[in-house]
Amino acid sequence: MIASNYLQKQVVTCISLLALLVVLVAPAFAAEDEYILSFTKGDTSLCFAPSGTCLADEGIVNDNGGTIENVEFRFNTTTNILSVDMELSGPTVGPDSCGASPSEVAKMITFVITSGEMPHPFQNAVFFLDATDAVPSLSVYAYDGDESNPTNESYVAGDNICTSRVAGSCSGWLQSLNVQNTALGKRYTFSVDVTAINSYVPTNVGPEPYEGVSFAGNVGFWVQTHGYPNLDVIYGADGFIDDVVADIDPACSYPIDGIYVCTAQDELNGSCDEGDRLGNSSYSGFFDKTNADTYRTPVCDQESMNFSLEVDVPFQTLFTGGSPDGKDVTINYSGVPSGASVDPADGTVQAGTINGSFSWTPTSADAGQQFDVGVTYTDSMDNSVSCPFTLFVDEEPTDCLGVSGGDATLDQCGQCNGDGTSCLGCEDVDISATQGTLDSQAEAQYRIVRRLNRQLKTVSRGTANEATDKQFGSRQKQRAKTLFEENWGFIWSIPSVNTQCANADFCVQVASGIESVQLFSVNTQELVSIANKLARRIAKRGGNAKRLKRQANALGDDSLALVATVPTTESVCTTDNNQVQ
Known part of the structure; x- marks a missing residue:
């Protein structure tokens, strides 16, 4: 196998052969604008004929990579979806010196799309459609545009952007990709979302800002088809092209794969050593066109509408559709209910815009039924848009209990005559036992302080510190009582x-008792602190209050842990009567 750096060279170095395809587009008609360019073999209006039969600026087709039977390009400027549909039949070239002829149409197709101007280096993206395997591949690169170095392909010099060979590449850019056999040859179709391609920031910077796939008021196409036999494309682990290789038969007067591989200087001089040639360019085709007008598919003002109708009440709706380019459009209807009228009549052909109307007065026989009415606009190219609307004819007025003229309604939970609470999913949690325990723990903390105060009086009696300690202990006991009483109030202030x-739709979480919980915790810590201060003074006077100190600390820890379990939020819900519960 011999490496052949040939594909992108053909896109780059054959620019002189490929004229600029400029497509003039029409003003916008609807929210989604889809622009189309299509042609078939021998289309004299576009002069897509074999090479040499058209002027250079009229559009030329070279069928050496497979005879181009028909091509269609579509681009939606709203969705950023680019679609390509091409059908090629067998190549027109004859056998080589070994008697071999290409047995298949193009195995590789490359193309660049611009907004009309000649592409500059790293301004646009280049697509490689590889049909050498049973499962086709599509990969996209920054177009390097380097004519000075023919062996410098975009898949080497340009950035790797998107590939169909790696799941998740470009966030699902590939909508579809198919290569299938047809009665004529092969059909190549793909559809891609170019958003990721256009938002890509290339590492190489060219003279013009990067555009990716630009398709606005004008469009330029450079498409190359490659029908070389024995073509093989090698991919790296990242899913992008590493190289293109070909089997070379040395017995042939010229090998049958690849293109010329010469130095840049040799090519500029128009010379090439016979031994350096990897193949014959007669297996490579192309097509291009300048100033070809696009047309746009039919559109309508609203592509889907639903209406609720009442028995014996006249109804009318208006609709508008047609060709943004002013082409002839045929309007057809389907599903029109008995007794309804449409204007214009079914099958009417009119250029440009068609304004239509639908009129109907349902009867009691239509009550409770659904009618799907279709309005279709079709142009001469068989492109069409369907603009359906659905009619729901109400039953005779009854309430949700089935009572005619009744006033029973569905509540916010969907219950007839309900109060809007059945779907709230509420549950009441009783925390009174927790509150009682916290109350008891606060009282127990106060009692420990009282015992420590009595012990301090005992160890200080008859000493020089008796009066001071008595006063100190009295203050601590009074403070502890205040803290205990406050904690009692805090904990029982919580529901x-x-x-x-x-239910998160009708209910919200609001704060409930959070301040009381916080203040209870602060007071609990202060009660522990008072007990520790008394214990230290007792020890200083020669007494031992370690046991009471341990009890105070443990009781404080338990109380803090338990109060942390008290809910500090509750649900507040609305009902159908705008009540809050």
Whole structure:
């Protein structure tokens, strides 16, 4: 196998052969604008004929890579979806000196799309459609545009952008990719979302800002088809092309694969050593066109509408559709209910825009039924747009209980005559036992302080510190009593029943008792601190209050842990009566 750096060279070095395809597009008609360029073999209006039969600026087709039967390009400027559909039949070239002829049409197709101007280095993206395997591949690179170095392909010099060979590449850019046999030869179709391609920032910077796949008021196409036999494309682990190789038969007067591989200087001088040639360019075709007008598919003002109708009440709706380019369009209807009228009549052909109307008065026989009415606009190229609308004819007015003229309604939960609470998923949690325990723990902390105060009086009696210690202990006991009484108030200020509801649509979480919990925790810590201060003074006077100190600390820890379990939020929900519960 011999490496052949040939594909992108053909795109780059054959620019002189490929004229600029400029497509003039029409003003916008609807929110989604889809622009189309299509042609078939022998299309004299576009002069897509074999090489040599058209002027250089009229559009030329070279069928050496397979006879181009038909091509269609579509681009939607709203969705950024680019679609390509090409059909090629067998190549027109004859056998080589070994008697071999290409048995297949193009195995590789490359193309660049611009907004009309000649592409500059790293301004646009280049697509490589590889059909050498049973499963085709599509990869995209920054177009290097380097004519001075023919062996410098975009898949080498340009950036790797997107590939179909790696799942998740470009966030699902590839919509579809197919290569299938047809009665004539092969059909190549793909559809891609070019958003990621256009937003890519290339590492190489050219003279013009990067555009990716530009398709606005004008469009330029450079398409190359490659029908070389024995073509093989080698990919790296990243899913992008590393090289293109070909089997070379040395017995042939010229090998049958690849293109010329010469130095840049040799090529500029128009000379090439016979031994350096990897193949014959007669297996490579192309097509191009200048100033070819696009046309746009039919559109309508609204592509889907739903209406609710009442029995015996006249109804009318208006609709508009047609060709943004002013082409002839045929309007057809389907599903029109009995007794309804449409204007214009089914099958009417009109150029440009068609304004239509639908009129109907449902009867009691239509009550409770659904009618799907279709309005289709079709142009002469068989492109069409369907603009359906659905009619729902109401039953005779009844309430949700089935009572005619009744006033029962569905509540926010979908329950007839309900109060809007059945779907809230509320559950009441009783925390009164926790509150009682916290109350008892606060009282127990106060009692420990009282015992420590009595012990301090005992160890200080008859000493020089008796009066001072008595005064100190009295202050600590009074403070502890205040803290205990405050904690009692804090804990019982919290509602003993906490409501939690699962429905996030009608319920919200609001703060409940969070300040009381915080203040209770602060007071609990201060009660522990008072007990520790008394214990230290007792020890200083020669007494031993270690046991009471340990009890105070443990009781404080338990109380802090338990108060942390008290809910500090509750659910508040609305009902159908705008009540809050």
